[in-house]
Amino acid sequence: MSERLNELTAGALGKKIQAKEVSVKEALDATFAAIDEKEESVHAYITLNRDEAYKTADEVQKKIDSGELTSPLAGVPVAIKDNMCTEGLKTTCASKILYNFVPTFTSTAVENLENAGAIILGKTNMDEFAMGSTTETSAFGVTRNPRDITRVPGGSSGGSAAAVAADECAYALGSDTGGSIRQPAGYCGVVGLKPTYGTVSRYGLIAYGSSLDQIGPLTKDVTDTALILEAVSSYDKKDSTSVNRTDTDFTSALVNDVKGLKIGIPRDYFGDGLDPEVASAVKKAADDLKAAGAIVEEFDLSLVKYAIPTYYTIADAEASSNLERFDGIKYGYRAEDFTDLHDLYKKSRSEGFGPEVQRRIMLGSFVLSSGYYDAYYLKALKVKALIKKAFDEAFAKYDLILGPVAPTTAPELGKSLSDPIKMYLGDIYTISVNLAGLPGICLPCGRDSKGLPIGLQLIGDCFKESTLIRTAYTYEQLRGSF
Amino acid sequence: MANVISDETIEYVGILSKLKLDDAGKEQAKHDLEQMLDYIDQLGELDTDGVEPMTHVHPFSNCFREDVVTNGDDRENILKNAPEEKDNMFAVPRTFD
Amino acid sequence: MSKEYETVIGLEVHVELATKTKIFCGCSTAFGAEPNAHTCPVCTGMPGSLPVLNKQVVEYAMAVGLATNCDITRHCKFDRKNYFYPDNPQNYQISQLYLPICRNGYVEIETGKLSENQKNALKGKNGSEITENTEVKRKKVGIHEIHMEEDAGKLVHDDWGEVSLVDYNRSGVPLIEIVSEPDMRSAEEVIAYLEKLRMIIQYLGASDCKLQEGSMRADVNLSVRAVGSTEFGTRTEMKNLNSFTSITHAIEGERNRQIDILESGGKVIQETRRWDDTKFESYAMRSKEDAQDYRYFPDPDLLPVDIADEWIEKVKAAQPEFREAKIERYKQEYQIPDYDIELITSSKRMADIFEEASGICGQPKKVSNWLMVETMRLLKEKSMDPDQIRFSPANLAKLIELVDSKVINNSTAKEVFEVMFDNDTDPAKYVEEHGMKQENDEGAVKAICEKVIAENPQSVADYKGGKDKAIGFLVGQVMKAAKGKADPGTANKILKELLS
Ligand SMILES: [Mg+2]
Ligand SMILES: [Zn+2]
Secondary structure (H helix, E strand, O other): OOOOHHHOOHHHHHHHHHOOOOOHHHHHHHHHHHHHHHHHHHOOEEEEOHHHHHHHHHHHHHHHHOOOOOOOOOOOEEEEEOOEOEOOEOOOOOOHHHOOOOOOOOOHHHHHHHHOOOEEEEEEOOOHHHOOOOOOOOOOOOOOEOOEOOEOOOOOOHHHHHHHHOOOOOEEEEEEOOOOOHHHHHHHOOEEEEOOOOOOOOOOEOOOOOOOOEEEEEEOOHHHHHHHHHHHOOOOOOOOOOOOOOOOOHHHHOOOOOOOOEEEEEHHHHOOOOOHHHHHHHHHHHHHHHHOOOEEEEEOOHHHHHHHHHHHHHHHHHHHHHHHHOOOOOOOOOOOOOOOHHHHHHHHHHHHOOHHHHHHHHHHHHHHOOOOHHHHHHHHHHHHHHHHHHHHHHHHHOOEEEEEOOOOOOOEOOOOOOOHHHHHHOOOOOHHHHHOOOOEEEEEEEEOOOOOEEEEEEEEOOOOHHHHHHHHHHHHHHHOOO | OOOOOOHHHHHHHHHHHOOOOOHHHHHHHHHHHHHHHHHHHHHHHOOOOOOOOOOOOOOOOOOEEOOOOOOOOOHHHHOOOOOOEEOOEEEEEOOOO | OOOOEEEEEEEEEEEEOOOOEOOOOOOEOOOOOOOOOOOOOOOOOOOOOOOOEEHHHHHHHHHHHHHOOOEEOOEEOOEEEEOOOOOOOOOEEEEOOOOOOEEEEEEEEEEOOOOHHHHHHOOOOOOOOOOOOOOOEEEEEEEEEEEEEEOOOEEEEOOOOOEEEEEOOOOOOEEEEEEEOOOEOOHHHHHHHHHHHHHHHHHHOOOOOOOOOOOEEEEEEEEEEEOOOOOOOOOEEEEEEOOHHHHHHHHHHHHHHHHHHHHOOOOOOOOEEEEEOOOOEEEEOOOOOOOOOOOOEEOOOOOOEEOOHHHHHHHHHOOOOOHHHHHHHHHHHOOOOHHHHHHHHOOHHHHHHHHHHHHHHOOHHHHHHHHHHHHHHHHHHOOOOHHHOOOOHHHHHHHHHHHHOOOOOHHHHHHHHHHHHHHOOOHHHHHHHOOOOOEOOHHHHHHHHHHHHHHOHHHHHHHHOOOOOHHHHHHHHHHHHOOOOEOHHHHHHHHHHHHO
C-alpha cells in the first residue's frame, strides 16, 4: 500500500471499507496514529472521541458486514467543528463559557453523517463562537497551519481545515458565516464548500449569525465535497429556515465539462490589497477554464466593498442576541463569587467570553439599541437587499462568479488580532456570499513563492451547487494533483 | 474620529450586553466601538430610500408545526448541565418579582 | 383638589392560548406537572435549538382578531425582545413588534348596568357600595394590536435557601397580547372591557381566561389630565394585577398618586410599577441594571407568516355564534325572560347546556330555571365558574323529564341535581338505585292522608274553621309520612276531598 489510510479521500477509503480491503478499525488506527503524531504541532482538535469512536466502529463494521450499511461514508472517520452539538460529547464553541458543556442531542447535519455510518473522531478547534478568521481567538489555544506551522490555518473553521490538510481525518464539517469554511480551506490547501442558505439544517449548530450560518464540508478533493454535501443536506422540520430541495444529488454533478459555461470575474475583486501572487494564480485558473471551453468575462460588482460593514452590523446584532443565553444559569461557566443576579450574569459572561466575542456582542447590542436601530441595523438590512440584487443581476448573465478567496495566503501566527478592521477586511471576497445566501466553493489553485496554498473561489447562484461542483471538478482535473 | 462614545454610553452598552468592564476595558471598548462605527458609517454613501430591508434571503414563508405533543419528560437531560440545581429546578441568586 | 382630573387608561392584556403544545416546540402546556417535566432543548434555550411555530397559535390569534374587528396583517413576522431574566431561558422573548398579526380593532362595551364582577370589584376599599347607575352607556374601546408571543417560566422563591429556583414548564406557552388604545376612563370601563374580551375569547375556546390562575393577565397603563385637556399626561404601567378587585384598587391608587404629584407641582415619571394589593400601593420596578431597551429585531430563526384570504375565510367560517347574536336569537326562539337570557349567555358553557338540554326535553323555561336557580346557587356555594360545570345537558333534560312524568317530585329532583352537579350522575339510574321514586298510587296516598287527618285533629278543625293555610301543614305531614316520595299536588287534592 503506497498511501497511508489516513491520507485517502473519504470516497477512496469508503470504497476500500465496502470492498472489505480495509476494516473500519484499521482506518481508525491509521487516523488516530496521525492525530497522535501531529496534534502536538497542529492542535486541530479540542476534544477527541477515541473510546466512543472505536465502539461505533465495531457497530458500523457489523452493519457493513451484514449489508445493512452500504453508504460510501460508512466507517469513514470525520472531524466535527466544535460548534455542532454532539450528544454526550463535549461541545465548547472554543469558549470558556461552554468549557464543560455536554449536549443532550446531536445536530441534524452530524446525525445525517452518523446515519450513513460515519465515525466521529473528535471536535475541532475554531475561533471562539466562530468569530474570527485565524482560529487564534479560541480559548483552548491556537491551531497551526499544517502547510507551515508558523502560520494560521485561517478561520473560523481552522481546526477542521487543518485536520483535513494534516490527514488527521478523512474529511471534516465546518460552518461558514462570513467565509469560515472557504477561507481556511484556501489557507490550508483543501476544498471547502458553503452551501446555499437553508440546504443543511442549522438544528444543533450553535448560532453565531443565524441568517448567515451554514454548515458545509471540508475535504481533500471535489469528489468528496459532492459526496459529503449530499450526505449532510436535508430538509429538517426542526429548522424553519431549512429548504425542501429535491436537487441534492450532488455527486451526479461530478462531470469534467465546462464548455459554454459563462464565468464572470468581478473587476472589484482584483483591486488594492490583493497579493499579486494570489491574483496571478487565480487568473491562471480562469485561463485554464477558458481553455477548457468556458466563456470568461470581467464585470463590475462595486457594491462588494459595502459587504464588510453590512456583514458586521448584521452578524454582530444577531450574535449579541444569540449569545444572551450564555448567562451562567442553565449550562456552562458560572463565575465563582457574585453579589446578586446581575453580578452573576456580568461576571460569568466577562470571564467566560474572550475579547473578540465581547467586542462583537457590544457592537451588536449598540446597533440594535434605541436610537441607533434605523441608522445601523435597518440600514444594513437595506444594503443587504442591494447586494442581493447586484448578485441577482450578475447571475442573470453568468453561471458563476470566479475570484480569490482571500487577499493573501495564510498570515503568520500572532499578527492579525491587533487590528480588527484589517482582519475584517480579509473577508472581503467571502462575506457577500453569506449576505446573499449563495453557495461558494474554495479549492487550491497554486502556491505562492513561500509554498503556501492559494485558494480559488467559485460562487454560484442560490441552489446551483451542481454548477460549482461541476466547474470545480473540471478545474481539479486541469490542475492536476495539489 | 467621527463617532465619539461617551463614558455613559459604554456603561449603557455594558448593561445591555451584561458584560463587566474595568477602566482599561472601557477605554478599549470605546476605542473599538468608535472605530467600527466609523467604518460602518460608509454605508451612508448608499442611497437606500425605498429599499425594503431584507431579513430573510429566500422568499419563503409559513413554516408550521401541528399542535401535537411530541415531547415527554426530559428533565434529567435538561438539568444535566446546570451549574446549580435544586428540586429539579435551576438555582439562581435570590431574586424578587 | 383645585382641578378636575380625568383618568386615561389603556390595557395590555396577556391571554394564554388553549393549545395542546407550546408555541415553538412539541412540549405539553398542561398544568400541574412536576417542575421542568414539560421542557425540551427549545423551551429551555439550549445551544443549537431552534423554534418552529405552532399553527394553532396563529389560528387562535386570527380568530380573536376577527372577533374584535381587527385587520389581519397579511404578512406578519416575529421579533426578538431582548432582556436578561432567569425566567426567560434565551434571555430574549420571541414576540411581535413591527408586524403584529392583528391591528386596528375595537370592542363595544356597556357600562351603567353592573355585572356581579363589576359590583364586587367596585366596592371601595372601606367596603362602601358604589351606587348603581341604571343608565346603560355603550362605548367602543379601540384595539391597537394583538400580537403572538411566548410566555416565560416561573421563579419559585426558596424560603430557606439563598436562592430562587426556575421552572420552565410555562416557558414557551403561547400568549396573545391584546393592546388597547387609551380609550378607557374609569375602572368600570376597564372591567367591562376585560369582561367583554373574556367573553369573546371564551366563546372562541381560545383560552379559559382566568385572572386568578394567570391565563389572563392585565397590565394597566394610566395617566391623568385636567378635564378638557386634549393632550395625554405621562403614563405609568402597572403590573401584577390578578383580580378585578386589584385592578380597580390599582386604578384608584395610581390615579390618586399621580394627582398628588401634579398637585404638589411634581412630574409623573414614565415607569413600570408593581401593584401591591396588600399594602394598597404601587412601587417602581426600577433597577440600575434594567435598561428597558429591548433591542427588538426580526427573529432570523422564524419565517414570516403569510395569511391568504382563504385562510381568513376558513377561520371566519369556524367562528361560533357570539353572545350578542345569541341573545337576539334566544329572544326569538325561546319564551324565557330577558334576565335569564342575559345570565345564560354570559357563559358559553351555560348557553351550550341550555340549548342542548332544551333541544332534548323541549322545555326551555324549565331548563332555564334549573340553570338560573339551582346551578347558580351551587356554583356560588362551591366558588366555581360556569365553565367548570360538569353535568351534561342530556342528564339535565332527563331530570326534567323525571319530574314531568311524576317519577320524582321537585324536592327529590333538587336532591338528585346536587349529586348530578358534582358527578354528572345519570338521574334516572340514581333515582332507581336509591328508591326515590314518588308514590303515584292514589290509594296509597289516600291511606296516608286518612292517617294524617286522624292524627291531627287540631289542624283539621282549623281548616274546617276557615284557616286555609292549615292544609299546608297537613300536606307537609303527608310528605313526611311518605318520606318525600308523595306528589304534594296529589296529597293536597286528596286531603281537600277528604275534608270537604
Ligand atoms: Mg408582551
Ligand atoms: Zn419544549
